[in-house]
Amino acid sequence: MKAIEYRAYGEPDVLQFVERPDPVPGPGEVLIQVHAVSLAPGDWKMRRGLLKDVFPARFPVTPGRDGSGEIVVLGAGVTDFAPGDGVVFMTDRVTSGSYAELIVRKRDAIVRKPAGVSHIEAAAANHAGLCAWLGLVDAARIGAGARVLIHGAAGAVGSFAVQLAHHLGAKVAATCRAGSVEYVAALGAHTVIAYDRDDFAAILRDYDVVYDLVGGAVHERSYRVLKKGGLLLYLIAKPVVERGAEYGVTVKRVAIEERPDAIRAVMALVAAGAVKAQVDRVFPLAEAAAAHRFLESAEPRHGRCVLQIR
Ligand SMILES: NC(=O)c1ccc[n+]([C@@H]2O[C@H](COP(=O)([O-])OP(=O)(O)OC[C@H]3O[C@@H](n4cnc5c(N)ncnc54)[C@H](OP(=O)(O)O)[C@@H]3O)[C@@H](O)[C@H]2O)c1
Numbered sequence: 001m002k003a004i005e006y007r008a009y010g011e012p013d014v015l016q017f018v019e020r021p022d023p024v025p026g027p028g029e030v031l032i033q034v035h036a037v038s039l040a041p042g043d044w045k046m047r048r049g050l051l052k053d054v055f056p057a058r059f060p061v062t063p064g065r066d067g068s069g070e071i072v073v074l075g076a077g078v079t080d081f082a083p084g085d086g087v088v089f090m091t092d093r094v095t096s097g098s099y100a101e102l103i104v105r106k107r108d109a110i111v112r113k114p115a116g117v118s119h120i121e122a123a124a125a126n127h128a129g130l131c132a133w134l135g136l137v138d139a140a141r142i143g144a145g146a147r148v149l150i151h152g153a154a155g156a157v158g159s160f161a162v163q164l165a166h167h168l169g170a171k172v173a174a175t176c177r178a179g180s181v182e183y184v185a186a187l188g189a190h191t192v193i194a195y196d197r198d199d200f201a202a203i204l205r206d207y208d209v210v211y212d213l214v215g216g217a218v219h220e221r222s223y224r225v226l227k228k229g230g231l232l233l234y235l236i237a238k239p240v241v242e243r244g245a246e247y248g249v250t251v252k253r254v255a256i257e258e259r260p261d262a263i264r265a266v267m268a269l270v271a272a273g274a275v276k277a278q279v280d281r282v283f284p285l286a287e288a289a290a291a292h293r294f295l296e297s298a299e300p301r302h303g304r305c306v307l308q309i310r
Pocket of ligand 1: 040154157177195238254256303
């Protein structure tokens with residue numbers, strides 16, 4: 001099979017398009033022909049070595065944290081799937097990733113892909129939707145009428161989170177660059193603040209929940225827009241200094257873990273049309289280095305870029 005791998009941290013050029021032996025599923029596992037994979041910021045941050053203290057690499061590394069594909073071989077003991085079934089899956093960050101034509105996953109870690117959702121849509125919604133869902137549903141349990149602010153709203157996680165919060169009946173405010181304001185408003189945000197034009201902390205007050213996908217100074221200023229007893233959620237992005245006790249708010253880091261139940265919920269939302277998968281650009285597997293260069297550039301993006309493998 002063909003795959004992408006790198007043998008040292010570095011620039012996008014360390015990504016090599018290589019030939020490898022096909023993996024073989026063991027008992028309780030399935031072999032999946034990968035059709036599409038999301039291109040996440042974590043992929044290039046790992047490749048640059050920026051996350052090596054948290055997720056040390058074991059070279060060679062194949063990037064790719066999720067994917068959508070089709071089962072080709074069932075391992076012993078797997079009886080409830082069949083070759084040809086469409087599935088979505090996550091990978092473990094420190095073992096072999098999904099920028100590859102074939103991958104082996106445990107049966108318990110895969111989720112059926114809804115028939116009406118394409119592989120590209122499923123890949124775009126998979127990890128991004130999981131991050132949005134674990135924050136807004138699992139951690140914050142937001143419901144109708146909740147006042148929610150989402151930072152980084154034009155990105156992959158943010159664009160899913162805005163739609164999810166809107167679908168759940170929340171009143172959604174969001175931040176993004178000026179050129180993306182119309183895009184984010186169309187996702188369901190009632191107030192959109194351009195971070196390169198206005199200061200959200202001077203405009204918004206009394207929010208129940210902030211989901212911070214940016215970190216650093218954005219995190220610091222977010223305390224001011226929360227009401228007492230509010231919740232500041234964040235993903236690991238730029239470093240943050242927690243000041244919850246000072247402001248009377250709860251601060252929580254959203255830990256992204258393999259959660260098939262949450263991915264199932266995400267896929268159901270996409271299948272039902274409650275949330276639309278946001279696909280920015282699609283790159284072929286052989287152009288993974290070009291895709292990483294694009295991800296690291298300052299070019300505006302709406303939603304997720306996807307690597308199409310088949
Ligand atoms: N395991 C984890 O902890 C985990 C999991 C998933 C994601 N993450 C991190 O969470 C972040 C979001 O992930 P993603 O996949 O959604 O990334 P993404 O698609 O690159 O989106 C990031 C968004 O943040 C926006 N942004 C940048 N500076 C901003 C500011 N000052 N105010 C408001 N928005 C700003 C960007 O807008 P412009 O491009 O228009 O400037 C972009 O739309 C990334 O840093 C990622 O590494 C961590």
